[in-house]
Amino acid sequence: MIVEWSKPDITQEEINAGIISLKTHIGANGPNIELLEKEFAEKVNSKYAIAVNNGTTALMTALMCFRELYGPDKTIGVPSFTFIASANSAKTFYDNVELLECDKNTWNIKSEYIKNNIDLLMSVDVGGLSCDYDDLKSLNIPIISDSAESMGSTYKNEVIGSQCDIHCFSLHTAKIITAGEGGMITTNDSNIMQLCKSLMNHGYSRDKKSYEYKHDTMGLNFRMSDIQAAIARVQLKKLDSYVEHRNKVANTYKEEFKNVEGISVQEFSDEYKSNYFxxxxxxxxNKRDSLVNKLIEKGVMVKTWTSVHAQPLWNYQFTKTPDYFTNAEKISNSVILLPIHNTISEDEVDYVIKNVKELL
Ligand SMILES: Cc1ncc(COP(=O)(O)O)c(C=O)c1O
Known part of the structure; x- marks a missing residue:
């Protein structure tokens, strides 16, 4: 048996939506973009949503926006235990990026690791679990939430999407809902919304006439195609059922591993609901890599995750020693990401559990 680590759930409904978009709008600049933006904003309880072509360009747009609003000479804090796109996008727009330690239980950053040399923050909802936003907001600094992984998760019963100044989501094929590639930006601030809309579309002037090419900010083209938006709209309708399915699977994993010596999991209180990206x-x-190899040999497609400070690209330019990152270092050296996706079956989950227990 092969149990995939992730697998998109693309049905005839998504295929039909894509075909209609291609036939009627050549896949570009059609009505699905505006409809997706409206439906997405409603779904995540935010005033505005902007569709872009991936999660990385969502972050880049948000960072460009912060640079416009607060200037370039700022220090931005980014968690070390995250996917590389968070740190690399920050480094593209800010010379001063400071990697941050995470909590040993939640694997997320928290205010105690954020010193007052940090002017701006990019928080990350690791694995779908939201940060403690009340704690981070007590710092009173502008926050971009990299919510690439947390679509449909909740914090204190509120869906993720409006807690921070800007949230950035990914619709990559491995994510909870997908359009192949794609990204969404959400905000409650109309000024941020207008700025981001301009920045992701060549910096077009807000007051330009329809026939003009007039640009007043340093923008680029990060536009989503209509075909992606058409597919994303279908997927969005399934988000809640995907979150429920993944929670059921996660609860089975937790239950089965809770008394197994040598296994622990991401821990959090019931103020949080993860989508279990x-x-x-x-x-x-010391056993992690050999266990990973044995599981893959058995067809259990697991993955590992390495903190940014330990990536060759980053470690040479970073002054803090690995000692500062005790938690991030330990988690990234011992974590195994098990298969979980929107259509994973009970048999597949049982097969994963059986093999983990036998091969540990
Ligand atoms: C935490 C995090 N940030 C950013 C990204 C980038 O998203 P994308 O692959 O859509 O560019 C991803 C996913 O790939 C991610 O997991």
């Missing part, structure tokens, strides 16, 4: 277990770091 990923489900990670921590094992003995």
């Amino acid at each position: 990923f489900f990670g277990i921590l094992v003995d770091e």
Whole structure:
């Protein structure tokens, strides 16, 4: 048996939506963009949503927006335990990027690791689990939330999408809902919304006439196509059922591993509901890589995740020693991300559990 780590749930409904978009709008600049933006904003309880072509360009747009609003000479804090896109996009727009330690239980950043040399923050909802936004907001600094992984998750019963100044989501094929590639930006601030709309579309002037080419900010083209938006609209309708399915799977994993010596999981209180973009277990770091290889040989397609400070690209330019990152270092050396996706079956989940227990 092969159990995929992730698998998009693309049905005839998504295929039909894509075909209609191609036939009627050549896949570009059609009505699905505006409809997706409206439906997405409603779904995540935010005033505005902007569709872009991936999660990385959503972050880049948000960072460009912060640079316009607060100037370039700022220090931005980014978690070390995150996917590389968070840190690399920050580094593209700010010379001073400071990587941050995470909490040993939630694997997310928290205010105690954020010193007052940090002017701006990019928080990340690791694996779909939201940060403690009340804690981060107590710092009173502007926050971009990299919510690439947390679409449909909740914090204190509120869906993720309006807690921070800007949220950025990904519709990559491995994500909870997908358009192949794609990204969404959400905000409650109309000024930020207008600026982001301009920045992701060549910096077009807000007051330009329809026939003019007039640009007043340093923008680029990060536009989503209509065909992606058509597919994303179908997927969005399924978000709640995907979150429920993944929670059921995660609860089975938790139940089965709770008394297994040598396995621990991401821990959080019931103020949070994760969409379980990923489900990670921590094992003995000396055994981790051999366990990963054995699981893959058995067809259990697991993954590992390495903190940014430990990436060759980053470690040479960073002055803090690995000692500062005790938690991030330990988690990234011992984590195994198990298969979890929107259509994973009970048999597949049982097969994963059986193999983890036998091969540990
Ligand atoms: C935390 C995080 N940030 C950013 C991204 C980038 O999103 P995308 O792949 O859509 O560019 C991803 C996913 O790939 C991610 O997991």
